[in-house]
Amino acid sequence: MQVQATPVERLCNTRSIITVNGMFPGPTLQVRNGDALTINVVNRCPYNITIHWHGVRQMRTAWADGPEFVTQCPIRPGGSYTYRFDIEDQEGTLWWHAHSAFLRATVYGGLVIYPRNGSSYPFEKPGSEFPVILGEWWNSNIVDEAVNVQSGGAPSISDAYTINGQPGDLYNCSSQATTTIPVSSGQTTLLRVVNAALNTNMFFSVAGHAMTVVGADASYTKPFSTSVLMLGPGQTTDVLVAANQPPARYYMAARAYSPAVGVQFDNTTTTAILEYRPGGQTQPVLPCLPEFNDTSVVTDFTARMRSHSAVDVPDPVDVHLLFTIGLGVTDNGNGSAASMNNVSFLLPSFSILQAHHLRVPGVFTQDFPVAPPVQFDYTGTNISRDLWAPVRGTKVLPLRYGCRVQLVLQGTGIVVAENHPIHVHGYDFYVLAEGFGNFDPAADAAKFNLADPPQRNTVTVPVNGWAVVRFVADNPGVWLVHCHIDAHSTWGLAMAFVVEDGVGELQTLGPPPPDLPAC
Template identity: 55%
Template sequence: MASSGLLLFLGCLASALLAGATKVHHHEFIVQETPVKRLCEEHNIITVNGQFPGPTLEVREGDTLVVNVVNQAQYNVTIHWHGIRQFRTGWADGPEFVTQCPIKPGGSYKYRFTIEGQEGTLWWHAHSSWLRATVYGALIIRPREDKPYPFDKPAREVPILLGEWWNANPVEVIREAQRTGGAPNVSDAFTVNGQPGDLYNCSRQDTTAISVKPGETALLRFINSALNHELFVSIASHKMTVVGVDASYTKPFVTSVLMIAPGQTTDVLVTMDQAPTRYYDMPGVYTTDFPANPPVQFDYTAQNVSQSLWQPIPATKLYKLRFGSVVQVVLQDTSIVTPENHPIHLHGYDFYILAEGFGNYDAEKDAAKFNLENPPQRNTVAVPVNGWAVIRFRADNPGVWLMHCHLDVHITWGLAMAFLVEDGYGELQSLEAPPVDLPMC
């Protein structure tokens, strides 16, 4: 009887370990020049593995990604894993000349990191010059094997990458702007999964079609990979139920229009309940906001949030933070020439959006607007034109973390800064040693 009980216990333990098992996924990214035809013209563009967009990476929460990037192109390159917390693995974050020197032509670098506490849709992209125009792809994080989605499992899951296309070399576009001091030329078309759509095709082949069955519910994973445009998305005659933003589940809500800032991702459920036909995604310019997350334990209100936590380093835009401190950042838009929101992205962290508003931020009056119960959790916030946003995060991830506008033209003009988060106590609160193949400058 005792033996049977022991065997039953060991069997249950083995099943539990198997169900929660994690994996190590190995990939190789060959960055190379590839001929691609769009808008009736063929251009040599920079791709990963000859694909535009690049490969979709699919993992489960808790898995480890090992991606060997081999640069066979003519430009320096780095890869950023957008939205991944990179806990203690800042060397894998990817922004050029911030956490690593670029991978030079003919060189390689192996990115290795574990994805913990995140589920949903993120993405990866080049973080060098304007290579992000063509070097990007989806990163899908599903729950562990023994954990369901917090909504009914959809019949299908489809990543949808919204991008831009130039009938020119995007690197030369930004270089010309830097030489002249003017704004760079705008793109020639928006794209969906790398295709400009029926209005711009030559042979009715330049289009993206996703076949679904009537009555089927699909999880659409929208990614705004455009360089310089906020986009809105609608699906003709259909409603969308938003269930996640920036790989954070949110309180589901129904909408007919999404606003997605550059760098942001949005997961929606759509039931195909209309008559069979072609229904179009329609990108354009729009502004709105997302409701808050479901109620979460939010203990930051008891912390001392003050500028004393910030130690500016002279002659730089680098701020030193003590490990574990709670940081409140007021993002104020004072520009007079930009008609779009500023999508501010923070590397290495998710943050809470406490409040947003228009005009100049007033610390006394506007603090009353803070949502301290169920604030939205994001890695990118769209700061309103001539307005402000207040964010908070706990500095519990050591390393150097870039914060910048995800309109690439703006980061080119200097709209970027970085936080240097000091090590805490012991190995688990300290940045890992740099890998032996970290590129040299």
């Protein structure tokens, strides 16, 4: 992979953006379950870069995970690094992206994992398939804003949303390049939908066609029919679309889901075209997308997610965690901050994983709190201003190898309530339940789905609500947990688990590769 500057024309303007192999989006990688991947990344752009393989569990190979100053120091301009990892027991759609500053705005692409040779999908094989990668576009250089956002400034609102890098017919100077997906009458198409947007949850729909959800975050689901998807940044959804309508052209469209009251966002709509061939020469019509703040649609959609078959949910629980997640203000009150359990995560200047492995002192502390240091009405409307400014620090939470973890993610109403897509690196987890208000351990445990909960790597915590996930800490290394709205994670809505080695080679993190970038 060559990371490089490339001139790209969008919205009547041409500007230089950072791409992989000169492509926007970057290439979609196609692999099989069981494959071993070796990917050499060469940095020929003027910025530091790392690449994260989003959702790949990378057992015992945390050195390949990618987040800057967490598992590695960045690849400097002119440098390179080879990522090596195996695909183990995963099938479906994942993706890859830059994990440095705001380079993810343009440096991303799909990662499709097919069944092993001789295996098949748990549904009828589709006649065709296409990636549908949702993104955001800025006429300005969003990467230049990273320093301002780190100090509490707000990022610019995007100028457009995109599907496969193209804004679509509703934007100026965009119709000629609108993404078109050809289908034949009677054929079933598999759409591999990825939300690669930098800061926005997205609704997605196809005019005149139902979608059958069959997978999410590279895990199969019980099929269910829906007219609309909601994906938080980082999430993927595999859907089957039957070409059973009159031969014509139909818009696929995406727009923001933005429930935070008073927060500005890009209120435009990106389109692509589902085109029947032959016969698709009509003017396409738009699907009926939900209102930008329609949380009821999101709640209904996420509640229907189930694993394809019964699962072995980790039980009993060894480690109970409660993390408050939300926004705040900087110490001087003039900027935005964000935190988990009142700790605003501060990236060090040396890799946490390297410091952990080499026992380098002073890079991080192991005192991240397992519960909020102060209990309060988390989703209340009159939260004391004393709780608005979090403390800053590089705090991690150690976990014993093999322990069974239950993590309650509790949204807060500090400053403004928001839907937060929380991504756990290195792990899939089971989403046992979601709800609104403050989590009640006694009453809400009765709602847990312990039979067939969905397996995800990113969970959208409801606005003014909570989500409960479980996983087994069986992957040694340092693993970032963060909001996938990049402005929020930059403000500090993140933490890291340090999963200790177990016993023997198969439970132990190996040594760093010889070409690991120097700090």
